Amino acid sequence: MAELRNVIVFTIGAVRYAVELRWVREVVSLGFVTAVPTAPPALGGVCNLHGTILPVLDVGAVLGGPPGPPARQGDGALVLETEGVICALRVDQVDHVASLHESGGAIVDAGGKPLTLLDPAVLVRLALELITTVGTAEPVP
């Protein structure tokens, strides 16, 4: 059964992704990105979003691939909110908002090209796992 999804379509590197609009709180251009030493590449840094600390994720690295370019001030980002966690995804380009058919996890854009549909809850869980592994590792004397 195909289901209609309201998504925002964006590009990171050569990959086109989609994420459901209901998880997207804002589309912003990032303020100054503070690097977080000792964090895994999946965490691109932290930003100030209206006075709260916003972690910026590198989607490629979170999904187990090579990390993209470091997040910098002025980069575009999607601010997602899921299960009480707020985080941002650094993106190269926000393409458009669309209603697309999803069928068994596969989703294609209007031109028939396949998109990767991201589930923010899964992304957050993966990121948390990566960060936990690094964060609680024994310090090297």
Add this chain to the structure above:
Amino acid sequence: MSDLDLDFDPDELAMLRQLFRTEAQDALETVTTRVLAGGSAKPTHDALTEMMRVTHTLKGAAGTVGLNTMVDLSHRLESALAAFGREPSPWTPATADLLVEVTDALRGYLDVATEPAGEIAAVKIRDQIDQIARPNRRPMSLPPPFVEPPPEPVIEPTPDGAPIPETKAWLRVEPERIDELMSSAGELLFDRTRIERRVQLLRTLARDLARTRQNLHDALDTPNAPSRAALGEAESELAGQAALLSQTTAALLDEIEALRRTIGELQKSLTRIRMGPARDLMTHAARTLRALRRATGVHVELRTIGEDTEFDKAVAEQLVDPITQLLRNAVAHGVEPPAERAAKGKPATATVTIRARQDGNLLVLEVSDDGRGIDTAALRERLVSTGQWSATRAELANDGEILDALLGSGVSVRGDADELAGRGIGIGLVRQTVSKLGGEVKVSSSPGRGTTFSLRLPLSTALAQAMLFKVGGQVYAIPNVHVIDTTLVDATATTATVRHEQLPVLRLEALLGQGTATDRRAGVVVSFAGKSLVCTVDKIIGPREIIIKPLGPLLAPLTLYAGATISGSGKVQLILDPAQLVRRAYPDAPDAAIDDAGSAPMVLAGRALVIDDSRAIREAMTSMLGREGWIVDVAEDGARALQMTRQLRYDLIVTDLEMPELGGFDLIVHLRKDERFKTTPIVIITSRANPEHRRRARDLGVLALVAKPITRRKLLEALATR
């Protein structure tokens, strides 16, 4: 008994005495209420019994915290009350008033009990009580001691023209708010002690588990098949340890919950201390506007709304400048000249409105004028002509976004933004101050009708002092309470001498940045839990007041960071956790050594239940028994204790005799009926041990009867008879 004979460290004793004072105030209040209820008539038998009970408890508790004069005074009061119940009763119509006087005097005495003035007060109270007990005798009173009145303060008149010294900012706080804080802080000490004890129990358990594992290993190592007996033994040991582990975990969770509550209370009281109405800020604004009116000749008046809105006084102080700035802007650039206003049909006198309100957890402060508004078209042009925005961006942006650019919400616009639209200088400053306080500024404007700046701030802020420094191009902070000094460290040194002490050096440039340093570097000397180290940094910025922001759930696993703060320019700066730095500098130290260097290894004695209606005695006993390796639970009366014993086994019961709900003997009778408590050692603590009590205690198989006040020696002797 001097303080030295007591078994508490000074902090503990101070807190126990603070507890005792609170408790004593309540007890004396009870006596006063009972007396007043009867008018000048002799109190009923029940009322007298109640008064005697609380006075008696007071005596016991006073002894335990080493206030011997108070023991004597409450003893006298108790005897006097007892005398009223006998015939012929010494009660006279004047006694009620005298009794109230005595309890009032005793309350006053509590505050000075440990000071020299206390002894003088005590002599007088002793006399008063004696007089109540024997109204027909002439008081054998000494003349009241002569106390020299304090000299009148002399205020030197300030000579004309002399500079008046700058006044310091004082925070005016109602005393009750401080009391709340004191009691929460005291509570914290006890929470800590309880948790520490549980942790010690866990440590002992870990050792036991290791031993069991070794036994199991030995059993499996035997050439033949391991004997069933050996395995069975290990199994039952494990079962016992697992049970104790889950009990301890449950108790620990309870205690952490208690700690959470205490911290919550503490934060609430702290917040209450810091809160004040917006009125002061508005009064200040009114003064500023009057001065501006005189200076510029612009006809403008101030309207204020929401003066009773409460918010952080520290925040209010920091908002004085931004508000002044916004008023200045309104007068200089917002308000049109009278002729222009008249032409638009506006009243000649302009109005600036300051409105404060609470919106959820936010304080919203709005400064609006009814002037000409901001020309967004001109602002758009300026953004493009100064090259800050592309023409397309400016075209696509709505007016709201253009106005936001005025505030420089993107850092790139900042600096020049003030010039834009001729709003004068200082708007960037407003944004910077508000951002530092953890808030944000919004601006809305409607052409010809006016402009509104709205400052949205957290109601209260967790301001903390921190040492700021730079490493690898980024600014980091360490809470100032853990920073004891700054120093210089040689390039390759692995230790540094600070205040005659050899300390390990932690190279933050290696931990946080890239590469190693080649020259002498600045060092921040950090101390945590008795261990110190030197952290090398690129550059020390200095101590600053910061607002601590939580990192959120995603970053919580990064234990190196205790939080973050946001700089005036909106950058996130990470706060390093001193505990983690110490751990990295002392990699060999087991965790145990870091959290409590002073405590000796402890053998677990068992689980004890202390039952007493005095909080001070409960806490004192917890401390004494805890030091002997007991895990202590407490109950305030027999009924509660009975409930607790249904859920848990105890290896020792220590109980008072006289308690409001279920008395000590009744409790013991109940316990002895329970199979699990048939032979459990029970110690009675009492200040009223007569032969009848001793006989009953013996019949019930009580280990010992210990007279209050309890000392460590007496307690140990009683336990040694097990």
